[in-house]
Amino acid sequence: MPTRLQHLPQRAKDEKKANKKYFRKLRQKKPRELDATVAALHEEVFADTDCLACANCCKSASPIFRDRDVERLASHLRMRPAEFVHEYLRMDEEGDYVLKAKPCPFLGPDNYCSVYEHRPKACRAYPHTDHKGFHQILDLTLRNTAICPAAFEVVRRLREALPV
Known part of the structure; x- marks a missing residue:
């Protein structure tokens, strides 16, 4: 690969x-x-x-985070949504929330997602x-x-x- x-x-x-x-x-x-x-x-x-074996999407691109994604992940991480946004996200040129950093901070060295069950809809699709x-x-x-x-x-x- x-x-x-x-x-x-x-x-x-x-x-x-x-x-x-x-x-x-x-x-x-x-x-x-x-x-x-x-x-x-x-x-x-x-x-x-x-x-x-790849995980290139998680290493080089960011999904769009909708409000429901932010709420779901913040809850899972026991954070307030505003804290989650401040810690992990930024607003892109189109007004969408995307990750501040690449690779995705939830991607492990084994290419497993630490928030897989709670991942954004864009990641699921x-x-x-x-x-x-x-x-x-x-x-x-x-x-x-x-x-x-x-x-x-x-x-x-x-x-x-x-x-x-």
């Missing part, structure tokens, strides 16, 4: 133009079978993916390759191909499975 992960940013960069063109066509056509195809590819790719209404998150998916080897693979297979 380290070699695969090591080369992922360059592979994603090499494929970005083709993926953007493909996604532009998908956005225009909105194939009826898109969600079902992506969901099947998601299942197929994740059957062979060990996220604990990452990399969103099984999202209903997939055509609505194409830009996000394109960004995720540079972070998540599974997202990269889902998109690669999608281009083969659903040529547009």
Whole structure:
């Protein structure tokens, strides 16, 4: 996995133009079978993916923390929500709460999440390759191909499975 992960940013960069063109066509056509195809590819790719061997999402990206996420995590950590925000979060350019630091402070050296049962909704759904209404998150998916080897693979297979 380290070699695969090591080369992922360059592979994603090499494929970005083709993926953007493909996604532009998908956005225009909105194939009826898109969600079902992506969901099947998601299942197929994740059957062979060990996220604990990678954890690149936790090392290099931050989820968006919604109020419910802040409340849930603060409660779990026995903090007030305001303390949790002050300790761990900052407001990004778009007005969303994100982590102050990378890697995620809840990621252990073994790539296990110390707050896994209480993690933010965005972490639970990452990399969103099984999202209903997939055509609505194409830009996000394109960004995720540079972070998540599974997202990269889902998109690669999608281009083969659903040529547009």
